[in-house]
Amino acid sequence: MTTTQKVPLLLIGVGNVGQRFLELLIRKRDTLCDRLGLELILTGVADTSGVAICPTGLDPQQVVQLKAKGQGVAAYPRWGQSGGSALEMVRTTEADLLLEASPANLEDGQPGLSCIETALSRGMHVVTANKAPLVLAFPRLLTLTRVHGVQLRFDATVAGGLPAVNLGQRDLAAAEIYRLEGILNLTTNYILTRMAQDGLSYDEALAHAQAAGHAETDPSLDVEGWDAANKLVILAHSVLDYPATLAGVAVEGITHVTAETLRQAAAEGKRVKLVATAERDGDRYNLSVRPAWLDADHPLAQLGPKQMGIVYHTDISGVITAAIVEETPLPTASAMLRDIIDIYLLSAAR
Numbered sequence: 001m002t003t004t005q006k007v008p009l010l011l012i013g014v015g016n017v018g019q020r021f022l023e024l025l026i027r028k029r030d031t032l033c034d035r036l037g038l039e040l041i042l043t044g045v046a047d048t049s050g051v052a053i054c055p056t057g058l059d060p061q062q063v064v065q066l067k068a069k070g071q072g073v074a075a076y077p078r079w080g081q082s083g084g085s086a087l088e089m090v091r092t093t094e095a096d097l098l099l100e101a102s103p104a105n106l107e108d109g110q111p112g113l114s115c116i117e118t119a120l121s122r123g124m125h126v127v128t129a130n131k132a133p134l135v136l137a138f139p140r141l142l143t144l145t146r147v148h149g150v151q152l153r154f155d156a157t158v159a160g161g162l163p164a165v166n167l168g169q170r171d172l173a174a175a176e177i178y179r180l181e182g183i184l185n186l187t188t189n190y191i192l193t194r195m196a197q198d199g200l201s202y203d204e205a206l207a208h209a210q211a212a213g214h215a216e217t218d219p220s221l222d223v224e225g226w227d228a229a230n231k232l233v234i235l236a237h238s239v240l241d242y243p244a245t246l247a248g249v250a251v252e253g254i255t256h257v258t259a260e261t262l263r264q265a266a267a268e269g270k271r272v273k274l275v276a277t278a279e280r281d282g283d284r285y286n287l288s289v290r291p292a293w294l295d296a297d298h299p300l301a302q303l304g305p306k307q308m309g310i311v312y313h314t315d316i317s318g319v320i321t322a323a324i325v326e327e328t329p330l331p332t333a334s335a336m337l338r339d340i341i342d343i344y345l346l347s348a349a350r
């Protein structure tokens with residue numbers, strides 16, 4: 001590699017995912033430069049405290065250290081600005097790339113949605129881990145990418161580090177996908193698997209999931225199936241080219257699944273998993289998220305408590321299964337990094 005491409009980037013959100021991403025910038029700096037010829041320069045960062053913006057680059061280590069001390073990015077020496085908004089940063093700061101890792105706000109998509117729209121309109125590529133803007137406005141965002149000749153990448157929005165979107169979009173580009181099945185939500189898979197394997201009640205398994213950091217304090221979005229449904233909508237738009245809405249997904253969660261149900265299933269050689277399915281039906285897809293009784297040798301039935309997975313049934317590419325063990329948000333951050341690499345190296349070379 002003879003030349004190094006410098007990529008100024010902005011990051012919104014320095015929580016679990018954003019901090020892991022900054023750690024990757026530090027840990028993989030030499031690999032990115034020496035092996036891939038890519039120098040990622042953090043020129044702006046935003047959290048709820050405000051922003052820090054420096055045209056020549058902030059030190060990712062310093063941002064991580066501030067967060068570790070419980071401080072916000074506004075406390076960044078010299079370049080921190082208390083109260084500055086993420087949107088204003090995206091409107092006014094020069095950068096090639098926006099990384100979005102703010103919370104998924106499924107009411108109105110903010111602040112992620114406006115930040116992504118603004119970045120795309122300003123000619124920046126966008127890599128996001130935040131599913132809400134895609135669920136709420138996928139067609140509009142796709143139009144913006146086409147009008148402005150930029151890329152929007154979001155592999156991290158579906159099952160963290162699992163390459164579900166990229167596998168479908170890139171490797172199955174010429175295939176017909178007649179069935180897609182996925183375990184797309186870690187919390188529910190953790191609960192059902194611990195109930196089945198360890199004989200825990202639903203409440204006990206949920207408490208374990210919360211204690212281990214695999215479930216939110218309010219787990220309703222996960223256990224009622226809506227998180228998986230959101231991810232299915234993203235897969236439908238991006239991989240199946242099918243204009244799905246959340247209202248078009250038949251959703252049933254796992255709150256009524258009892259230890260007795262799981263024992264019955266096991267007695268019949270089955271395992272109960274929360275499965276998101278898209279089934280081809282003529283020129284449309286039937287979309288659902290529901291607890292399914294899978295044969296014990298089904299690839300998704302095999303997945304352990306910290307795993308998620310997807311199965312694509314295709315016309316020319318066989319049946320492809322991908323699975324991940326995701327113990328921490330690091331693989332999600334790494335999915336953002338591989339999207340960046342794809343934008344600057346792989347897509348550019350195609």
Ligand SMILES: NC(=O)c1ccc[n+]([C@@H]2O[C@H](COP(=O)([O-])OP(=O)(O)OC[C@H]3O[C@@H](n4cnc5c(N)ncnc54)[C@H](OP(=O)(O)O)[C@@H]3O)[C@@H](O)[C@H]2O)c1
Pocket residue numbers: 012013014015016017018046047048049072086100101102103104111129130131156157159160328329332
């Ligand atoms: N955690 C995972 O494993 C995972 C996996 C896949 C996808 N995701 C998605 O990735 C995104 C980030 O997840 P996370 O777990 O990192 O969330 P998190 O820990 O709650 O962090 C969210 C970050 O966003 C910042 N933030 C909140 N509101 C903001 C605003 N209005 N303007 C600027 N910054 C704002 C927060 O600031 P403060 O630090 O000041 O509070 C925090 O730094 C979410 O959309 C999530 O659904 C997460």
